[in-house]
Amino acid sequence: MTSTQRIAFLKGHGTENDFVIVPDPDGRIDLPATAVARLCDRRAGVGGDGLLHVVRSAAHPEARAMADDAEWFMDYRNGDGTIAEMCGNGLRVFARYLLHAGLVEAGDLAIATRAGVLRVHLAKTGDVTVSMGRAVLPEDGVVVEVGGRSWPARNVNMGNPHAVAFVEDLAHAGELREQPEFGPAAVYPDGVNIEFVVDRGPRHVAMRVHERGAGETRSCGTGACAVAVATARRDGLDPAATGTPVTYVVDVLGGSLTITELPDGTVEMTGPAVIVAEGTFAPEWLAGALAG
Numbered sequence: 154m155t156s157t158q159r160i161a162f163l164k165g166h167g168t169e170n171d172f173v174i175v176p177d178p179d180g181r182i183d184l185p186a187t188a189v190a191r192l193c194d195r196r197a198g199v200g201g202d203g204l205l206h207v208v209r210s211a212a213h214p215e216a217r218a219m220a221d222d223a224e225w226f227m228d229y230r231n232g233d234g235t236i237a238e239m240c241g242n243g244l245r246v247f248a249r250y251l252l253h254a255g256l257v258e259a260g261d262l263a264i265a266t267r268a269g270v271l272r273v274h275l276a277k278t279g280d281v282t283v284s285m286g287r288a289v290l291p292e293d294g295v296v297v298e299v300g301g302r303s304w305p306a307r308n309v310n311m312g313n314p315h316a317v318a319f320v321e322d323l324a325h326a327g328e329l330r331e332q333p334e335f336g337p338a339a340v341y342p343d344g345v346n347i348e349f350v351v352d353r354g355p356r357h358v359a360m361r362v363h364e365r366g367a368g369e370t371r372s373c374g375t376g377a378c379a380v381a382v383a384t385a386r387r388d389g390l391d392p393a394a395t396g397t398p399v400t401y402v403v404d405v406l407g408g409s410l411t412i413t414e415l416p417d418g419t420v421e422m423t424g425p426a427v428i429v430a431e432g433t434f435a436p437e438w439l440a441g442a443l444a445g
């Protein structure tokens with residue numbers, strides 16, 4: 154790429170978890186962590202909690218083996234430039250982008266991610282449903298701590314790691330905005346996303362989240378799935394045991410997500426996915442950002 158080329162980007166969000174979208178079908182754009190952090194910078198860049206690098210699976214070394222099952226690879230990066238295995242809100246926005254760009258038809262499609270090939274149901278407009286795979290709940294004793302207080306948490310893996318803590322209320326806005334600590338560190342060698350949860354009613358909870366690599370965000374899709382499954386187990390509900398799906402509405406700061414765990418353990422998430430803007434990077438600025 155030369156500094157005279159115009160490179161397109163888009164901006165999108167899902168329940169206000171926002172992303173810079175960089176279409177790069179042939180995998181020509183090298184995005185080191187420093188470049189991603191500059192693109193996601195809210196003052197000096199475009200701004201986003203994360204970045205969705207849109208590449209054909211066949212053109213990306215991490216996704217080539219999935220190319221027969223899924224044409225497109227979601228190369229997701231956190232806003233600080235780190236790589237994450239999965240992003241649930243990102244997956245809905247990624248699918249909405251593919252339709253917006255005329256790269257897929259509405260209906261059912263498969264998308265490659267670092268957590269494997271995932272299925273998406275995409276209508277022409279409105280909410281998107283994604284099949285997020287199975288939750289894994291190791292029995293580790295985990296504790297999260299913020300503002301001088303600590304809570305036991307449930308370890309849930311949704312392709313990426315989560316610690317889910319049930320708290321009395323979410324009103325300590327200042328405190329909960331701070332970066333929480335977690336332990337024991339060995340349970341999460343690569344860091345963790347931390348959700349604080351309160352009950353809102355039957356099968357209805359609210360959460361706040363601190364994302365690994367992004368800080369407090371207004372929503373986290375994998376986090377909402379982890380919260381729904383952890384809450385179901387706390388409530389004594391397990392679809393694998395009863396054969397009956399269990400659905401929770403999870404309120405986040407940026408809206409609501411509907412999460413259903415099926416008897417085979419698959420977790421489905423339904424929520425909005427919005428393309429907000431399209432543009433091109435100023436070539437000189439982008440060349441500087443990519444150079445690090």
Ligand SMILES: N[C@@H](CCC[C@H](N)C(=O)O)C(=O)O
Pocket residue numbers: 170203231236237238239240241242243313314346364365366367372373374375376
């Ligand atoms: N916002 C995402 C999760 C993004 C990845 C996460 N920060 C991590 O490092 O695991 C979502 O909607 O799931």
